[in-house]
Amino acid sequence: MLLEVRDLHVEFRTRDGVARAVNGVSYSVDEGETLAVLGESGSGKSVTAQAVMGILDTPPGKITGGEILFKGQDLLTFKEEERRKVRGAQMAMIFQDALSSLNPVLSVGAQLGEMFTVHRGMSRKDAKAKAVELMDRVRIPAAASRVGDYPHQFSGGMRQRIMIAMALALEPALIIADEPTTALDVTVQAQVMDLLAELQRELNMGLILITHDLGVVADVADRIAVMYAGTIVESAPVHDIYKAPAHPYTKGLLESIPRLDQKGRELYAIKGLPPNLMNIPSGCAFNPRCPLARDVCRTDVPPLYEVTEAGADGRSACHFWRECLHG
Numbered sequence: 406m407l408l409e410v411r412d413l414h415v416e417f418r419t420r421d422g423v424a425r426a427v428n429g430v431s432y433s434v435d436e437g438e439t440l441a442v443l444g445e446s447g448s449g450k451s452v453t454a455q456a457v458m459g460i461l462d463t464p465p466g467k468i469t470g471g472e473i474l475f476k477g478q479d480l481l482t483f484k485e486e487e488r489r490k491v492r493g494a495q496m497a498m499i500f501q502d503a504l505s506s507l508n509p510v511l512s513v514g515a516q517l518g519e520m521f522t523v524h525r526g527m528s529r530k531d532a533k534a535k536a537v538e539l540m541d542r543v544r545i546p547a548a549a550s551r552v553g554d555y556p557h558q559f560s561g562g563m564r565q566r567i568m569i570a571m572a573l574a575l576e577p578a579l580i581i582a583d584e585p586t587t588a589l590d591v592t593v594q595a596q597v598m599d600l601l602a603e604l605q606r607e608l609n610m611g612l613i614l615i616t617h618d619l620g621v622v623a624d625v626a627d628r629i630a631v632m633y634a635g636t637i638v639e640s641a642p643v644h645d646i647y648k649a650p651a652h653p654y655t656k657g658l659l660e661s662i663p664r665l666d667q668k669g670r671e672l673y674a675i676k677g678l679p680p681n682l683m684n685i686p687s688g689c690a691f692n693p694r695c696p697l698a699r700d701v702c703r704t705d706v707p708p709l710y711e712v713t714e715a716g717a718d719g720r721s722a723c724h725f726w727r728e729c730l731h732g
């Protein structure tokens with residue numbers, strides 16, 4: 406397994422109290438595989454990713470438990486310098502906002518080239534050639550003549566391609582893309598997502614794709630992990646989840662996707678708000694919002710049950726997963 410996160414816990418200690426942002430997350434991604442991580446705002450998707458990358462804001466953040474195995478080694482036991490070597494060369498991250506991730510006063514060619522001069526000891530001339538090659542690869546038109554341009558001279562979609570190029574520069578084994586297309590227009594979103602999926606396949610990388618948008622992942626993901634209040638409430642192969650979700654929260658998310666064939670129909674929205682992470686409800690954290698909730702849900706934390714029906718290969722943290730699956 407390329408990456409295996411085991412029972413990860415992350416807290417934020419602030420003046421107002423302790424926010425339990427990640428509460429026992431386990432997931433894994435193999436080479437050539439795409440894992441989509443879904444969930445509402447504040448569910449811990451980014452914090453988990455930051456812990457994997459080693460860029461968590463500490464303090465106030467603190468990893469209080471778990472393991473992050475990369476190629477079999479626990480990154481949490483690495484010294485910062487070893488960690489830095491893994492980052493960039495072996496794993497890279499793509500963020501939502503390219504404009505704030507790229508350096509505004511350096512040309513994109515200089516920024517791309519720096520990856521090769523700093524990490525690979527290349528000459529500036531060779532590095533520039535590499536930069537053009539990468540820009541071609543992410544299909545920036547007229548790459549050779551635009552290599553000296555600055556980030557603000559590119560459109561949002563093109564900037565996002567440049568960020569993908571930065572992430573791919575050293576051919577990492579793992580890419581984490583955190584809402585890579587959220588800031589873009591819908592048509593450009595699809596193009597950038599297709600490009601990312603294509604490069605991922607070509608380079609046989611593991612990809613963790615974080616998104617709010619269940620519509621986006623249907624074509625590109627192999628598996629989906631759904632997060633709620635810092636835990637994974639359901640994980641399964643993508644087609645199983647679309648066919649029959651085994652957790653009421655996933656079901657609510659799926660029913661919130663706008664569908665072209667049902668124009669005008671009111672969208673089902675999950676009622677209520679995500680919980681306060683300083684005071685997560687007892688029992689199942691989803692119980693105040695769940696249409697299937699009953700007494701046991703308010704007292705007993707559901708384990709991640711194996712969803713064992715009909716050859717399925719999923720897990721659901723719902724006491725009543727069978728009912729949900731067939732409901």
Ligand SMILES: Nc1ncnc2c1ncn2[C@@H]1O[C@H](COP(=O)(O)OP(=O)(O)OP(=O)(O)O)[C@@H](O)[C@H]1O
Pocket residue numbers: 417419424426444445446447448449450451452453462465466617682
């Ligand atoms: N720097 C920070 N300081 C304090 N608390 C933080 C910090 N970063 C994250 N948190 C806490 O962790 C929770 C989870 O944050 P996270 O960024 O992982 O959410 P997310 O699932 O990525 O949401 P979104 O979809 O909005 O990006 C936040 O709601 C907040 O309580």
Ligand code: SF4
Pocket residue numbers: 652653654689690691692693695696697698699702707722723724725726
């Ligand atoms: S355990 Fe209970 S509250 Fe939680 S999702 Fe299942 S039915 Fe709903």
Ligand SMILES: [Mg+2]
Pocket residue numbers: 450451452583
């Ligand atoms: Mg986030």
